Amino acid sequence: MIKVALIGDSIFDNGAYVAAGGEVITHLKHELGGKGDAILVARDGAVVADVPKQLSALPDDVTHLAVSVGGNDALRNIDVLARPARSIAEALSTVADVRDDFLSAYAQMLDKVAELGIPTILCTIYDVQLPDPAQRRAANLALVVFNDSILREASSRKLPVVDLRVIFDEPDDYANAIEPSGRGAAKIASVINQISTEHEFRGSASLYSKQGKRT
Incomplete structure (x- = not known):
């Protein structure tokens, strides 16, 4: 029997944005069925x-962790997109400073996770669906540097990653501009179930972009 703990932010703790039964935790419990159980430790708004x-706060019987965090860290730095710059080089330097801070914080967080010795799944940050096309384009480009940090750490630590950027491929996957809908939650749960029950955690890093699909 396995027990998956969902760690992080509202990508997992999406109950406030969906109808009853549309939560990631509910879908994951259903996916696991008789194979195990899942608990929600993630909190909306967490960084x-x-x-x-x-x-x-984890109980002793947790066998797997799924970590989805970083989107709110990105939102806290969204003002960078409106900051004036004298050149593209200066603008990129500002973005690089944000990336360096996030990479350091994310790596330190994973050090704490590693201390537990529990098989761990990471998630990328999916594209946001801001209503203004120009803002949406700029925000999703900026998210590239956050996702690069996540993928670098996953690769160096040989951890599997749920690539939400690819999995969330339909408007109905979103409850609003930045939260997963019941449909999106079902997709997340399906891939976490697959990884937690089938992945060889002593192997190399893998990127899961669809159920049954990995690279």
Whole structure:
């Protein structure tokens, strides 16, 4: 029997944005069926710095962790997109500073996760669906540097990754501009179930972009 703990933010703790039964945790419990159970430790609004506190609340019988965090860290830095710059180089330097800070924080968070010695699944940050096309385009481009940090750490630590950027491929996957709908939650749960029950965690890093699909 396995027990998956969902760690992070509202990508997992999406109950406030969907009808009853549309939560990621509900879908995951259904996916696991008789194979195991799942608990929700993630909290809406959480950032990378909140994860160690969530880890301290884990019960002793957890066998797998799924971590989805970073989107709110990105939102906290969204003002960078409106900051004036004298050149493209200066603008990129500002973005690089944000990337460096996030990469450091994300790596330190994963160090805390690694101390537990529990098989761990990471998630990328999916594209946001802001109503203004120009803002949406700029925000999703900026998210590339956050996702690059996540993928770098996953690769170096040989951790499997749920690539939400690819999995969320329909408007109906979103409850609003930045939260997963019941449909999106079902997709997340399906891939987490697959990884937690089938992935060889002692192997190399893998990127899961669809159920049954990995690279």
